[in-house]
Each structure stands twice: as C-alpha cells, then as structure tokens.
Amino acid sequence: MTTVRVAVLFGFGINCDHETAAVFRLVGAEAERLHVNRLIESPGLLSSYDILAIPGGFSFGDHLGSGRLLGNRLRFALREPLRDFVANGGPVIGICNGFQVLVKTGLLPGPPANGDLTPDFEQRASLALNESGRYEDRWVTLEFDPESPCVWTQGLTRIDCPVRHGEGRFVVDDEAVLDAMDEAHQLVVRYVDPNTPKGEGRTDVRLPYPTSPNGSARNIAGVCDATGLVFGLMPHPEAVYAKWLHPDHTRYTAPEAEASIPIEERSLGEWEGEGLQIFRNAVDFVRNRSS
C-alpha cells in the first residue's frame, strides 16, 4: 500500500501534536511532528508530505486573538508552499487552535465556490470569544453535511467529541457569506441536540448553551474550503480516537464508530472511537488518488 506521509505541525504553544500524530498512525499513515520553524527553514519540505495537520493548542497564548500570530508566521513565511500544497490536492486539517490558524490565514473558508479556488490568504471569517465568556472543556454532539465536498468527513453522520476552547464562535461580517458557503456545502459540521434522531439534528436555528457551546452562527462547529480539501473544526475528533475516551464507556453506552472498514481490520477493533474515521478518510483519499 502507498505510504501516506502526514506533517503534524508543532511549536509556539501548539499542544495536541502528539495525539494528532498518533491518530494518523492508527489509520496507517506515517505521521511526523514537524516544528513550524523547520518548515520555514526549508519551505520545500512541505511538498514531501501528503497531508498537513495543524493541531490544537494555544499558539502564542492566543494573545492578539487566537491563531493570529501563528497564522501570520505561516501567511508571511510559507505563503507559496501552502498555496501549492492545496492547489496540488493536499488535504489540510486544522483542529481547534489549528482551525483558528486556518481562518486567520484565510485558508478557511477560502475563496468563494463560484470562482478561482486557489488560496488567496484573505480572511473572510473569524472565531470570536465564546458568548459564555469562558473557556470550557465539555462534550458536544456533532452532525455532518452528507453532501459536503469535504474529503475528511465522507460517510460520517454524527459523532460525540469534546470542545476545549474559549474562542470558538464562528462569525462572518456578512450573512451572505454563510448563505454561499451553505449552498456549496461548506458548513461541514454543526453542533446538534443529542436528543434529535441521528441525521436530523442540523439546524440554522440558534441552539442554546451548552448544546452550542459558544454561540456560533448557525451552530457551525467546522467548515471546509470550496475544494473540500481544507477542513477546520473547533471540537477535537482526535480526542475520541478510542471508545475508552468517550465519557459513556463506563456506562456501556459509548456510541459505535461509523468506520469505512470492518471491525477486524481496525487497529483498535471494537474499541475504535468515533473520531478516527475523519483521519482515515483523508488517508484513504490520498491513497485512492495515487492508485
């Protein structure tokens, strides 16, 4: 099988790099923690990887707005390599602080679906302070847009995973941006009420705290660019790579993973958690593309 190489960025306060690398390894990829400055030192390095992941954390302490300062480092020092990486079909994921970085660099939501899709590094949205005014670690239920072009979320309906952020309220300055994104199925993943039937939870109607933990527009938890390659979300799917990380595992009620491969082929078998499929999707996408 093709070796799929994943660059997992770290440094300057990124702190979910170990587990983010681990989940890619659990789905068969070769993942490497790569310091931001090693990439800046040799920008050509990026093209030797198939997938880029920007994990969660507190880059630069979230000062001057979450993701802003790391976003600037990428935007000014790695503009061309990043543009080429996406233009050449490389999947990119940003989780939590990584999502904030992608939004502040303008890689998300990226240029509108009806035009040239090459990244233009223009900021079109933001992630603002939670309406609650506080950072929280709590589990949420997410549902995915089944028609989304996002290569990361194919085949997924609903998962539980934790949010751990203080600045996760997705905002735009023009409602029309959201309408256009919705039409292009870029509003990939939303917070939903866990009591709704599976597959029927997504709504534009603002859900109350803490079902929507931050007050995001249209309950948005994550978005992709118009190509479906670049995906960012505030919640942490890597934090539920195994069922024993789900709070309900002690009650025998942790949900089964929706995985694209049979139980016996999964590295954790029946203990695979719901979040792992997201990473498997991207690895499979790269494999299928190159085969």
Next chain:
Amino acid sequence: MHDVRVEVTPRLGGQAVDVRGNVVKARLLQDLGIDVTKVRSISGFVVRSPVVASMLGERVDDLFVDPIIEVGRLGSAWLDDDTLFPDAPDLVITIGFKPGVTDNAGSAALDGLRTLFPEARVEGAAVATDLTFAFYGLPEGADGPSIAAGLHNPLIERALIQSAPGAEGWQQLGYPERPVVEAQPPAAVDLELDDEALIRLSEEGLLALNLEEMQTIRDHYRHPEVQAARTALGLPPHAPTDVELECLAQTWSEHCKHKIFAAHIHHRDEETGEDVEIDSLFKTHIMRPTLDMQEEMPWLLSVFHDNSGVIAWDDEWSVCMKAETHNSPSALDPYGGAMTGIVGVNRDILGTGLGARPIANTDVFCFGPPKWEGDLPSNLFHPSRVLRGVHAGVRVGGNESGIPTVNGAIVFDDRYIGKPLVYCGTVGLMPATLPDGRPGHAKTAEPGDLVYMVGGRIGADGIHGATFSSLELTEDSPSSAVQIGDPITQKKMLDMILEARDAGLIASITDNGAGGISSSIGEMAEQTGGVEIDLAAAPLKQVGLSAWEILVSESQERMTVAVHPHHAEAFEAMAAIHEVEATVVATFTDDGRFLVRHGDDVVALLPLDFLHDGVPQLRLESVWSPPEHAAFVAPETPDHNDLLLRLLARPNVASKEDWVRQYDHEVIAQTAVKPFVGVERDGPADAAVIAPLHGSSRGLVISNGIVPRYADLDAGAMVVAAVDEAVRNAVCVGIDVDRMAGLDNFCWPDPIVSEKTPDGRFKLAQLVRANRELERMCRAYRVPCVSGKDSMKNDYGTGADKISIPPTMLFSLFGDHPDVRMTATSDLKREGERLYLFGRCRQELGASEVASMLSESGEAAGIGGAVPAMEHPEAQREAYAALSAEIGAGRIRTAHDCSEGGLGVALAEMCIGGRRGAMIDLDGLGLDGADTFGQLWGESLGRIVIGVEALHEAEVCDALEQHGLTLIGLVVEGGRLVVEDGYDALIDVSVDDMVAAWKAPLALPVGGER
C-alpha cells in the same frame, strides 16, 4: 525608538458582541451588586520600537486587529471618536501593568511585530498592553475607585480612573517606564556583630536565618584556611560578600532545606507520659519506610533526591510525580502566584532524571469560605477573589501548557483566609531508557560540562521568594516576591528540552525555582563536586541588577541544563530552531568549590560542603496534650431530608463543575475517567484514569486525599484519613494496589515556639503525630512516599489577630491501572443494580462535615468526639486489593467512596451522577456500633458503596464478603432517594432536588467569568 499607541475595540451590531465588556458587567453585578446598563472594552498596545506610526498604521489589521470583528486606531483614544462611541461613558477605567511586571500579551505582540517588521528585532523594543472598560448607566453612589479595586491588583497593576474627558480628550496609559536602577558592586557584610545585631541584619535583609545560622556563617569566615583562599582570589577575607550571604540564605532557607523536618526534636506526650528524642522526622518517618519498602519494590527507581519521585511503569516507560504549594505568592497575587505554581511544578517534572514530559496536572486548593461576610485583615483578599484568581492562574497555566488537569479538590475553612493553600501536582512520563542507552531517570553530569541557562531571562521579579515563603505573611510582604508565569515561553522550552533529551544532548537537568541559579546550579554541582559560574554571561530582562540579585532571582521559565562540550553546538542549534534562549553561564568542576564570578571579578567562593551541609540542625521542643472540644451531640429528632440537602450545598461538598470545566482535562487524548462522570457528565469522579500511550489501554491512576478538619481533634487522624482517602479513591477506579506510590505534602502553621508562636510546642507535637501516622499507614498500605514537600510558615499576622491555618497534609497518589476499559465510576448505572456497602460503620462523628455544619449554625455545641480511625490498616489493604481485583475483572462498574458527609452524601452523589433513584435500607449497618445518625453521616474510613449487576452478584459476594459487605439497597425507577432504617423512611428526596442543592452554591453565571 518611537512609542505608538494602538487601540482595538470590538465592532458592534449584527453578530458582533463585546464579550469582555459583558463579562465585566456580569461580574460587577455578582461581586458588588452594581447593575450598569452596558460595559464596552478597548484593548490598548503601546508599541516601543523603531517602527514609525505611519508604517505601523498600514499593518494594524495584520497584527492587532481582527478585521472581521474589531476595529483599530492609532494615537488618540477610541473614546474620542463620535461615530463608534457617540455617548460619553459615566466612568472609564484603564488597567495596565506596573513597570517590570510580566506582560505576556505584550511579549506576544512584540513577537508578532517582529514577524512583520524585521527592524523591530532590536534590544529595547517592547510592547505594553492595557485594557480599558467604559461603563454606561452607572447607578447613583457607585464609585470609580471601588469598581477599579475589583478589577486590578495594585501590587502588580496600575489603574487610570476617569469620569469625564479632559480638555484634550480621554487620557491613555503610557509605557510603564522602569525607574533607572544602578547595579551595586558586591560589598562585604561585616558579621562580627553582637547577637542582637546579627538577628536584625537577618530580619532587615529578609534573610530568614536564625541566630545560630548567622553565627555559623560568621564562624566560617574566621577559619584561617578560608581566609587564605579568599585572599588569593581577591575576596574580602574576613566577611562574606552580599552575594555569598544571599546565596547561603536561599540555600539554607526553610523552603529549600526543610530544616523543621530535619530538626532534632524533644517530644513529650502529656497524655501518655512518653518522652523521646527524634532525629529528623523526615529521615525517621518518611525516608526510612520508603527505603525499607524499596528492598522489595525494585520498581521504585528514584526516590527523594531528584525533582520528583520516579517509578517504573511498563518495560519502556517510567512515570514520576511531584506536588508542591505556592501559598504565599498566591496570597499576594492569586492569579500570578497560582500560575507560577502550576508551571513551576511542571518544570520539576521536566527536570527529573534527564527530562520527563508532564502529562497530567492535579490542583488542590484550600480557601476561606467563598461567601465570607466577616472581617478581613488588611492586605488580604476576600476568599472569593482568591478563588477566582487562583483558578484563573491555574487554568491559564495548565491549559496553555497543554497539560490536562485531571483531578483535584477545593477545601474551605475560615482559617485559610490567613493563607490560601495552592497545591499543584504534575505527573510525568519518561522513557525507561534513552536511545543512547542511558536510563531516563539518572543524571550523568561530568566535570567540564557546560551549564546552560535555558528559557526565560533573569529579572528583578521573584527576588527573595524562598526566604519570603519561609516567613509569615505581613502587611509589608514584598511585591518583588510575586511573579506572573509565561506558559508559552515555558512550552517552547519544554518542546526543545524533550527533543534534546531524545537526541542524547542532556547530561543533567534541573529546574530553576526557589533560590534561582544559586540553588539550581548549586545543587547540581554536587553531582560533579564543584562549579564555576559567570553571572556576567546570564541574559537579563533589564539592566541594573546587582550580582547577588542575578544569582538568587527566581524569574520563571528557566531550566539549568548540563551539556557535554561536544554536544554544545547541536544543543544550541536546537534551541535556535525552537526560538529558546540558551546561554552558558557556568562550567562544572570537581574542586569542591562553588565559585561565582561577575566578569573578571570573583564575587563568591563557598565550599560546596559548607553550602549544602553547613546549616546547623535545629533543636525543637514538642509537647502533646489533646485539644479540648465540646462534644458533638446529634439532634434528638433530626430532619434527615433537610440535613442531606444542606450538606450537599456545603462548599466542601457542592459541585465545583463550573470551575473545573474551565480546565482542559483531556488534552493528550488519554483521559479515560474524567473529573465528571454519569448521564449528564456532572457526577463526581473519585480518581482520574489516563491511558497515555496512544493506542494502548494500559493506564495510570491519579488521586488525592485531604481532610484538614480532623486535625482539630488530632493531626495524626488527619493524616490517616488523607492517606486512606487517596488510596480509597484510587481503589474505586481499580488501581493495582501492588503498584502505587504516594506524595506527602505538609502545610503547617509555624511549629517553632517563640514570642510570635507561643503554642509552637503543640503545633510541633501535631507534626510529630502526623508523621508517625503517615509511617504507620504507608507501611501497612505498602504505598511508599517517593517525593514530598513541606511549607511550614502558614500564618498571617501576630498576636491576637494571628491566623494560623489548620495543619494540613495532602496525600497524592499515582499508580498502575492494568486496563482502563475495566474501571468503575460513581454514577448509578441502571435500574435493578444491587447496592452494597463495603466496609464498616463506626460511631465516628468527631470533626465530621455534619458536626461542623451543625456547630456553625448553633444546632450543636461542638465538633468533639471520636474522629475516624484506622486500627487495622493491613486488613484494610487486603480488602482494597480484593475490591480492586473485582473492578479489574469487570464485575463491578459502580463504586463511590464515603468521605465528607459519609454514606448519606455518597448515595446522593451516586444518584445525581446516574440521574436515578435508589431504595436503601440501613438495617444491618449497626453491627459496629454506629446508630442511624452515625451510619448516615459519620465518616468512618475504608467505606465504598458499590453497585453490582445480578449477573455478577454471587461472585462479587464470594470475593468480598470476608472484608465486610452489606446489602443496602437497589437502584430504582422513580427518581427519588429513599433511605429507611428497617422501619421508617429517614430520607425521601427527589434526585432533581439533590441536583439543585448540590449544583447551585458554586455555580457561575454564564458570561460572568473572565
């Protein structure tokens, strides 16, 4: 250099919200009852750099402003702008830092500025930040100064208060200019003085040395050979330099040398007539038992001598743990003090062996009552403010470092108003063997190794922390002892150090904490037998530091690392990639000397053995007589429903969810039992379980025990209960009782008899009893103490106003969990589950939570009586082993221990977690002497409520019956907890009512927390 001011404020209208303003509005209402119409916020940045305003102005949206949600402005105040701020506010308060105080947002902004403007990469460039709040609709009588007092700490921050603009508009804060300070050349300090003058010198210099210690130092300089060596190096021959005296004061401080635990004690017991001499409580009752156990426990890899204790875990990994306190700084600045506490203990882990990775934090706090309405001594914050500040500091420190806070507790008692206790603990993971074959837990420094200072720079902050914490708190306690942590600088350093460790570049490493490099390098020098330091090489935050200040400053985020010279180049290259400063400040030698230069001048020369072993042993007096308390008598006709709901609302029992949820408890993707369990994920977890190796379900358990109330009757009982609670909690989740290790963390009021402390003999006797019981419990439970800490001066003030904390020991525990998929939690799982009480109820209500509650309310005369005891700890260990094995086998999935509030509160918490009712019958619990009141609310140790499915009942009963197992009831439908005594219902309360009572007291309003 130009100073350019930038102001940023949130856009309003549409989806935009001023969250910061809303938070302050909500807090004003909660804290002061002031209801304003609106609060708006403005962030200010004073940029000092070669970049001129016009250049900066073009890039404001690239750096300071988020163009989607904010607008920025250069120069004059936003408040002067009529379009964005059409109405004049009633009050404007701007809060900025005082000169020299760590400004993390400012440092981040400077870093961002340098990304955009390479010309700003010059010494002296800086950014200072501030926050402005504009208040609208201020009610009559609300005054600026009292509102400002709630928004800032004058020790470290300044406030600009305005109620109207001046002629030139609204005023703004400028750059916090540091007054120019000249470095003082080292001076000789004449110690040929009379005793009174020696003591005065110690007190006035904040040296915290006693007379005998001062005399010992003086005598050292009388030796002719000492004088000859000094003359040869150009040092004053007959007297110490200020550098030497400060260095000795730090190294010999109670904080660093644990002189009370090392003291020779004459102990008398007036009850029994016992009269004995004890040579060091530490060696006798803590070290000896562990070393004895180590003979049978080869997995104890490193105990006592390193920054944390290390145990072997699996074949490839070792784990270590350390807990310590940061009490005095947290009293003065709760936020900064607590943050430096948590990032400081993280560094202890990083500095263990050749470097361990911190993987989990625990936080245990002791505060005054959050709703305290009594008097407050001057210079002390209200307990609610201490809680908020400490919580925020630990939250920021832990979250930004990417280390999950997995377990903790908050304990309330009036006396912690005098000194809050802030215990921070960290667990670390290290490779058993490095790629180059060296064991991860052993240090390998050699003479000739270069000593690097890595991380932050040295500043005037944090001078005298070690000696200051060895003194009682007073109104004049120095602000220089307070610091604010910088988690991002530390995180960069941590990433770099661990990479250097795996590359084999580190020969030895230790943390820079109390005493600064005088302690860190001084202690490390023992590994090779000498060191030569050059203070002129040390990078400084500001000019004007004298040599002694550089040596003892405790500026944060620094590690001391020894590197073989042939690795220096690779080490420095790695530091550069991570943007971490690493500077050679010393070289290890083997000549037995601690030699300090400042450039060409020798400023200190101390023989290593005098520095480390020269401090004279204290001789202390201890006399025990049992304290007298009015006996607790239970009400004749108790209303148990009412008692239950009131106990659930006690701050010691009530849910801390809104606070704890603000800690990231599952970063690293390993937390298998989180702080919250149950249907609504809000029930209490007894212990944390983590599976830190991704893809493997092998786990670790982390738990804590702390019961200061019992010390009012007997400090020995307090320790017994703490050890049992930590082990009991760990057993509830299925720890392997053959693989657990403990940490003792003593916080005591000053136990040395003196004019200030007339009851010192009694307080020391409490410490003696505590240590004896610690030994008895640890030996019986086979839980070795592998590391520990003590903080021995937890008093405020003197005389009649003196406040001494209750003697408090936190026992932290970590150990192996064979498989995190097999664990139990406190929440009731499903209807039909059978509930058993494991353990025995004795009539033990002395110093219980219910006794305290009813005494405080006047419904009982006192708290006296039988305090919970553990007569047969060996048998208890066998019982725990049997129970843990049943959990590990998957036959028990529900378990919760009885602690504050006894069985009654434990059952209620289990119902809350499961959102299910239970039908309980106490009949059968009276065999060990407890009446129904004692059965319900007594706090006998060793008790755990377990839930068993019918399928496993026979096997579980077979395994556990011999250890005391009583069927007490059933999980039922209907959502009510009903407790009967065989005949009558004692309790009949709905789960909803219990949830409400338990969750309300410490709840935070949404939008009301910073």
